[in-house]
Amino acid sequence: MMATPCSLPLQPMFELIVGPMYAGKTEELIRRLRRAHHAKRHVVLFKPEVDNRCGEDACTSTHNGDRFPAEIKKTAREILAYVLEHDVDVIGIEEVQFFDEEIVEVIHALVYVHRKWVIAAGLNRDYRGKAFGPMARLLQEAFEIYPQHAMCSICGQPAYHSQRIVPAKELVLVGAKDAYEARCTVHFDQDA
Ligand SMILES: [Zn+2]
Incomplete structure (x- = not known):
């Protein structure tokens, strides 16, 4: 019997990669998107405008310097609009915690109405240990x-928290590479 590549129907799916900063969430997302690409699925990666790690290039880069082309969008609704206008099977979403609350409804529609495969990555907790934006619902x-998980910057144990190490009250300090460290629960101070 002849094998027919990509003849399997795509199962609508929502997968979520979570963890603190420096845990390799983006690496894991890109690994999964590349795998879908090799399986001949049409893949597109979105990232919020707030994340400018890559400068002017429309791409996502990991802390290791790995890069993957990305579409930059301001709102969740812009992701939906893009997908409806293009031939896309698999949708990656980077830094999903920075999108507006409507991202929950958009992903739900992508999966259940438009029958897409969504893979998102994000910080589940902010630097105070609270659910980050839409993450609890996602x-x-x-x-x-x-x-x-990352490795604690103090002791090297598995780290589940993002410790802010510069004084600032804003929830979002993007691209401030030196503003955070990964910490284990012993060394995480949510009131710092
Ligand atoms: Zn520690």
Whole structure:
């Protein structure tokens, strides 16, 4: 029997990669998107405008310097509009915690109405240990959840928290590479 590549129908799916900063969430997202690409699925990666790690280039780069082309969008609704206008099977979403609350409804529609495969990555907790933006609702929506951990910058144990190490009250300090460290629960101070 002849094998027919990519003849399997795509199962609509929502997978969510979560963890603190420096846990390799973006590496894991890109690994999964590349795998879908090799399986001949049409893949597109979105990232919020707030994340300018890559400068002017429309791409996502990991802390290791790995790069993947990305579409920059301001709102969740712009992701939906793009997908409806293009031939896309698999949708990656980077730094999903920075999108507006409507990202929950958009992902739900992408999966259940438009029958897409969505893989998102984001910080589940902010630097105070609270659910980050839409993440609590996204965790409830996800079919598969892949927790990632970093290494504590003090002791090297598995780290589940993002410690802010510069004084600032804003929730979002993007691209401030030196403003955070990964910490284990022993060394995480949420009141710092
Ligand atoms: Zn520690």
